Amino acid sequence: MEQYNKRVDAYIAECKDFAKPILLHLRKLVHQASPEFTEAIKWSCPFFEHNGPVCQMAAFKEHCAFGFWQAAIMDDPDNILKREEKNAGSIGRITSLEDLPADEILIKYIRQALSLNKAGIKAPSRAKTLNEKTELAVPDYFIEALARNVEASVHFDKFSPSQRKEYVTWLEEAKTETTRNKRLETAMEWISEGKSRHWKYK
Numbered sequence: 001m002e003q004y005n006k007r008v009d010a011y012i013a014e015c016k017d018f019a020k021p022i023l024l025h026l027r028k029l030v031h032q033a034s035p036e037f038t039e040a041i042k043w044s045c046p047f048f049e050h051n052g053p054v055c056q057m058a059a060f061k062e063h064c065a066f067g068f069w070q071a072a073i074m075d076d077p078d079n080i081l082k083r084e085e086k087n088a089g090s091i092g093r094i095t096s097l098e099d100l101p102a103d104e105i106l107i108k109y110i111r112q113a114l115s116l117n118k119a120g121i122k123a124p125s126r127a128k129t130l131n132e133k134t135e136l137a138v139p140d141y142f143i144e145a146l147a148r149n150v151e152a153s154v155h156f157d158k159f160s161p162s163q164r165k166e167y168v169t170w171l172e173e174a175k176t177e178t179t180r181n182k183r184l185e186t187a188m189e190w191i192s193e194g195k196s197r198h199w200k201y202k
Helices: 006-013 019-033 103-118 140-147 150-158 161-172 177-192
Strands: 038-042 045-049 053-059 064-068
Touching: 006 019, 006 038, 006 045, 019 045, 019 053, 019 064, 019 103, 053 103, 064 103, 140 150, 140 161, 140 177, 150 177, 161 177
Parallel strands: none
Antiparallel strands: 038 045, 045 053, 053 064
């Protein structure tokens, strides 16, 4: 893995104008926190890794998100982690640079997240079934995508068993990884808006 990845450059270049300075600043802070980070695109979003995912960022239609892979077990001395709010990311909706915590605070949290990976400490994995009554087997990549997007996770949990199954089936029927990733990106956007798989036809 490269420290800087051209696919991340391309991702940022394709984002809306409001998102570009936010993503560039977050990327700069991650590498300022440690030169050990490498970059990758996973689930259609930029990830920063060392011994596995540490943090990630994403741009949506009207906001950006920045999340920590191990947010559930991180210390939060500066009270910046929005664990209970319906937002896509660990620090809430980001619409401008002013929405970000101070640089020194964010760098401190990035280093804390990195230290967890270095120590091999991991948050407990979510169950393969999001609702025991439905006994729906949700694939790991979908569970992990939902875990990174609280908005989508909240809506998905409220869906009926048939609505959840429609999304899982759609993703699992993809013939290639490229198709699956594209469907996953679309699914996360729709679910974040509370839309069912076949919302266009209702």
